[in-house]
Amino acid sequence: MPRRPRVTMLRLAAEAAANSFARPAVTLGMVFAVAAMLVGSAVAEINATTTIRSYERDLIGAGYATLLVTQAGAGGTALSTRTCAQLGSIDGVRAAVAMSEPEPIHLWTAGGPGLSVRYASGDLSEFVALVESNALAGWTSAQALVDVKSGASSPGPLEYPLRLVDDGAETHDVNSLTVPLSAFGNGLSAGLVIWDARAGPASACFLFVETPRRDYVIRSVDIALPAIAGFARQWVLASADRFEAPPHRFATRPSQYYWAVASLTFIALGALHLRLRRSDHALYAIGGIKRRHIWALATLELALIILVAAMLSIATISILGSRADARGEELRVGYASLARGGIAIVGCAAILARSQANRTIDSTLEAIKDR
Amino acid sequence: MLTASGLAYRLPTGRVLFEGVTLSVELGQVIFIEGPSGTGKSTLLALLGGVLRSSVGDVTTTTVHPAPFAWVLQTLNSLNARTVLANAMLFARLDGTSTKVASGLSREMLRLVGIDALASARAGQLSGGELQRLAVVRALSCTRPVILADEPTNQLDRVNARLVMSTLVEQARDQNRSAVVVTHDRDSVPSDARILRLDESGLHAA
Numbered sequence: 001m002p003r004r005p006r007v008t009m010l011r012l013a014a015e016a017a018a019n020s021f022a023r024p025a026v027t028l029g030m031v032f033a034v035a036a037m038l039v040g041s042a043v044a045e046i047n048a049t050t051t052i053r054s055y056e057r058d059l060i061g062a063g064y065a066t067l068l069v070t071q072a073g074a075g076g077t078a079l080s081t082r083t084c085a086q087l088g089s090i091d092g093v094r095a096a097v098a099m100s101e102p103e104p105i106h107l108w109t110a111g112g113p114g115l116s117v118r119y120a121s122g123d124l125s126e127f128v129a130l131v132e133s134n135a136l137a138g139w140t141s142a143q144a145l146v147d148v149k150s151g152a153s154s155p156g157p158l159e160y161p162l163r164l165v166d167d168g169a170e171t172h173d174v175n176s177l178t179v180p181l182s183a184f185g186n187g188l189s190a191g192l193v194i195w196d197a198r199a200g201p202a203s204a205c206f207l208f209v210e211t212p213r214r215d216y217v218i219r220s221v222d223i224a225l226p227a228i229a230g231f232a233r234q235w236v237l238a239s240a241d242r243f244e245a246p247p248h249r250f251a252t253r254p255s256q257y258y259w260a261v262a263s264l265t266f267i268a269l270g271a272l273h274l275r276l277r278r279s280d281h282a283l284y285a286i287g288g289i290k291r292r293h294i295w296a297l298a299t300l301e302l303a304l305i306i307l308v309a310a311m312l313s314i315a316t317i318s319i320l321g322s323r324a325d326a327r328g329e330e331l332r333v334g335y336a337s338l339a340r341g342g343i344a345i346v347g348c349a350a351i352l353a354r355s356q357a358n359r360t361i362d363s364t365l366e367a368i369k370d371r
Numbered sequence: 372m373l374t375a376s377g378l379a380y381r382l383p384t385g386r387v388l389f390e391g392v393t394l395s396v397e398l399g400q401v402i403f404i405e406g407p408s409g410t411g412k413s414t415l416l417a418l419l420g421g422v423l424r425s426s427v428g429d430v431t432t433t434t435v436h437p438a439p440f441a442w443v444l445q446t447l448n449s450l451n452a453r454t455v456l457a458n459a460m461l462f463a464r465l466d467g468t469s470t471k472v473a474s475g476l477s478r479e480m481l482r483l484v485g486i487d488a489l490a491s492a493r494a495g496q497l498s499g500g501e502l503q504r505l506a507v508v509r510a511l512s513c514t515r516p517v518i519l520a521d522e523p524t525n526q527l528d529r530v531n532a533r534l535v536m537s538t539l540v541e542q543a544r545d546q547n548r549s550a551v552v553v554t555h556d557r558d559s560v561p562s563d564a565r566i567l568r569l570d571e572s573g574l575h576a577a
Contacts (some may be wrong), residue, residue, distance in 0.1 A: 282448065
């Protein structure tokens with residue numbers, strides 16, 4: 001009958017746990033050190049992602065993603081709400097808004113403060129939401145969107161009534177909502193847009209373009225509405241292409257490698273820890289347990305520390321994330337860094353433990369004297 | 372039974388430490404080895420226990436036990452952060468003995484060598500002499516057929532040295548285990564013990 005293995009993984013795990021709990025200061029010190037490294041690399045990733053997202057939002061808010069198509073001269077085809085809607089079907093265009101020429105209008109009375117108003121059709125609400133996801137949170141039935149810089153804006157998120165008087169002294173009572181309109185360019189800064197679903201000619205078409213598809217959209221627009229026919233197009237943010245593209249900035253962020261730095265630091269820390277455990281492991285070796293069991297024991301001792309540190313790190317990131325109101329995407333980047341670091345550290349621990357087992361078994365006499 | 376035949380050991384410097392060592396230890400038999408410092412007594416134990424390999428000679432045991440050797444180390448190694456009882460049970464627990472059985476046997480052995488009151492203390496708090504007695508208890512608390520003890524009384528006063536040595540010999544005989552004990556302490560060795568002397572040419576009756 002085959003003999004039952006003398007040293008089981010369960011027994012080694014019990015020994016590893018007992019050894020770890022018997023040295024609480026060292027174990028907790030290692031746990032906190034590993035957790036600090038993991039949390040540090042994750043927080044750096046979350047911060048970098050938040051910064052890049054903020055940079056991206058600022059650029060988009062300034063018109064980085066907005067392609068303005070206009071018709072400078074008379075041509076065979078006139079720019080219209082229908083043409084603009086067709087441009088909206090180009091792959092990479094998330095929203096298309098056709099607008100009329102700006103017109104002067106007065107607040108409250110014919111002698112009231114003057115404003116610039118444009119009538120818009122198309123994907124107006126989608127466009128505004130793409131620029132600022134929370135901008136339309138309070139929208140129920142507003143017909144007018146007022147720029148935050150306008151004198152007619154409201155500090156609150158709710159809709160409010162506005163009375164507008166045009167040059168013909170005709171009064172228009174509209175329900176309004178204050179949103180940022182800077183992505184539409186200077187023409188709408190401090191102005192307002194009134195929703196108008198009627199089809200007809202348009203003076204400009206605003207396209208919200210996905211960053212990776214910028215070149216493709218420009219080529220497509222050039223083909224659909226060529227310059228020779230009197231059409232012109234430009235990014236609303238002047239010299240937009242000279243800004244570092246957010247995806248490129250995200251791809252080259254240094255914090256994505258911090259998990260590797262944390263792993264290298266762990267190698268030094270883990271090696272020092274195992275060096276202090278050498279005589280204990282030698283006692284196990286002299287007690288007759290094999291090389292692979294020493295390896296397993298040393299790995300389990302480190303794995304226990306890493307496991308607790310990882311749990312502590314996850315809890316810390318979750319708490320920090322909820323307190324800082326971090327978005328899911330940013331937290332995911334942080335957790336990805338934590339996972340990479342955790343896996344790498346476990347790998348390092350296994351390699352270090354293997355080295356410890358080899359040294360202990362190959363030089364047992366030296367190891368037992370190493371007290 | 373432990374048998375060694377024609378064992379020799381050459382130091383890395385090229386000097387022959389000893390050669391032609393032949394030894395046979397029956398179950399229940401205790402053999403003492405003495406000799407001046409530097410003659411290779413500890414090295415011989417390491418060869419017998421398989422910690423060192425010799426290119427000349429053979430060591431065989433008749434047991435099927437996967438870890439046949441219970442060591443009493445001269446260096447007084449212990450798991451300093453663990454309790455005395457946990458240290459005493461270590462070899463037995465590694466052999467798969469249940470905690471209850473190992474604990475009972477270890478407590479009895481601790482009592483025999485006079486440190487049972489320290490069972491719950493951390494091993495790191497013990498004195499050298501107490502650690503030495505703990506090392507003996509660890510070897511006696513398991514069922515491994517061969518005890519290899521390297522100067523098990525060199526940190527002890529005369530009274531405790533005699534107590535520990537007599538406990539070691541009696542328990543080895545009672546448990547029907549072989550024991551090879553290296554010692555400089557002739558006073559502690561029982562009068563009826565078999566004593567061998569190691570020199571460059573091998574083991575000789577002392």
